[in-house]
Amino acid sequence: MSRPTIAGVARAAGVSVASVSRVLNGLPATEEMIERVQRAVDALGYVPDSRARSLKVGRTFQLTLAVADVGNPVYVTMMRAVEEVVSAAGYRLVVTTTGPDVVDEVALVRGMARGYADGLLISPIRVDEDLVKSIRECEVPVVVAGNVPAKAGVDTVRANSPKGMLLAVDHLVAKGRRRIAFLNGPADTVPGAARSKGFTEALKAHELQPAAVAEATDFTFAAGRAAAPDLLAAGGVFDALICANDLLAVGLMHELAAAGLEVPRDVAVVGMDDSELAEQSFPPLTSVNLGSAERGRRAAELLLARIEDNERAPRRIVVQPSLSIRRSTP
Amino acid sequence: MSRPTIAGVARAAGVSVASVSRVLNGLPATEEMIERVQRAVDALGYVPDSRARSLKVGRTFQLTLAVADVGNPVYVTMMRAVEEVVSAAGYRLVVTTTGPDVVDEVALVRGMARGYADGLLISPIRVDEDLVKSIRECEVPVVVAGNVPAKAGVDTVRANSPKGMLLAVDHLVAKGRRRIAFLNGPADTVPGAARSKGFTEALKAHELQPAAVAEATDFTFAAGRAAAPDLLAAGGVFDALICANDLLAVGLMHELAAAGLEVPRDVAVVGMDDSELAEQSFPPLTSVNLGSAERGRRAAELLLARIEDNERAPRRIVVQPSLSIRRSTP
């Protein structure tokens, strides 16, 4: 029992394929024609082949969002925002995951052959020449939620990490904490580099020295835990701690508790991303909101606009951060 | 600058389209032919159109995984497992999200017209006649990670909630807790119904009465918090609490803490799913592992097998649970 095609429907209804196509696409037709076609469609259980359709019309009405780690709750925030925008515009959103390596990211962009989707939204952790090149050469429009060089000539929506860091430090200092430590993610990543720089600048603005600095191997919960010894070896010289994302913060808080340190009494902890995890953590985590929802929304809008008009000049949007204060800081 | 097609490559290389296609697909050709085609491909930056290709060969080499809520960490566990299996088999995995309503799920299965993917993996929260019907009529193979009636005649991989409940109750009773309360998710969902039944049976097996029972409006963190008053109004008559999933458990633990109750001293808490959140929660959450990773793996294998042979009899696999004991229970 082979699947029915439009030709089969036409035969069953005793009309031409063109008429079937017209009825299915809501083009003008007589009541009777609509009736006959509809009956044949129902009887055969016909459903159009989206490949053939999109091959003909040149669009798939699908958009792809590629994230590095589905386990990172910051991406679910972004995903929800993107989904809302693109589905309102009549597109289906499909999500694929790339992992932390640039090569995978490049492979994805390269492999995003024409036909898979009408546009691509990526949020790469690491960026190199190859990635920029593959984006420029990509068959479909690409927008980056993150930071790539301006000369890449691509639409970007990025966070303002330095400003976010400053908000965190301001808050901690206002609460009387001056011995501030920092747990970064991998420094060879874009967010890692940005947050490291931001931390240094923010402390300088307050004429403070870092109390301790450590670098996790990844932006994950496990990496946060694993980095704890490095930080604790510094010998309790810090009374506040900023982490490069919420997962690291929560991982580290577990080890802080294990070491007998109480949050926020002994150590105030600030995360970044203000993901759902910040709210779910205990104590609830004060976190720098880097606007992941807004970044997702803006990025999706940019992508839709570029699909509409591929000649427009690339835009580079920066979303401003805010601080969500919860109980992990005094 | 229009996108190059195989015809353009053929023209540039001075050969036929058939030869280009052959070289690209690794079919026998002379060294020189391969050389010429390759050069033209590189020069033009040609990348094949996957629609046209799959229209011709009849396969997309894509599989779709549809989950109800991307924010539920149990799905990331499942997603990782599925991804691993299908990518090893040469398929790309795309993830789409449906929301908690059956109608959306039905729309997804219906809309999964031939051409979007070669197979569909769904994990529906609610199931009705329409959904079963749409699955049976679906153009591509569907496997369900969850529970649908046997007469649906579809491959399924499901958890054993009652057995899981029993593990939880066994554990609590062994630790001396007998006044056990239960926070369920919506009872009109498949997992909600199964867990409710399982809870009742498990208590009966120990000749215990439920200390309190409440029903959250959703399987989310927020719903877990919101359900707290209902449970706490019961007046501290329980010394243990089982929640229908980890998100509910964590949400509720926040309210327990707010009410001055200490976990596990005053109330032992057990979640279900054993998701990443269970480990990240504080205190780390004892949770019933319903085998989400294994369910994902087995479901993916079933889907691949069915794509291979659509005539094989439907299989119904049940994955056995285990208990991950952490510090939320004594």
Place this chain on the structure above:
DNA sequence: TTGTATGCGTTATCAC
């Protein structure tokens, strides 16, 4: 309004 015929970009079947 309806039907006929062409082409979207690719692979596969033939001849050569």
Place this chain on the structure above:
DNA sequence: GTGATAACGCATACAA
């Protein structure tokens, strides 16, 4: 081994 050509399933310009 290579090249012309017919499909794959659909939408649409054009003719009726």
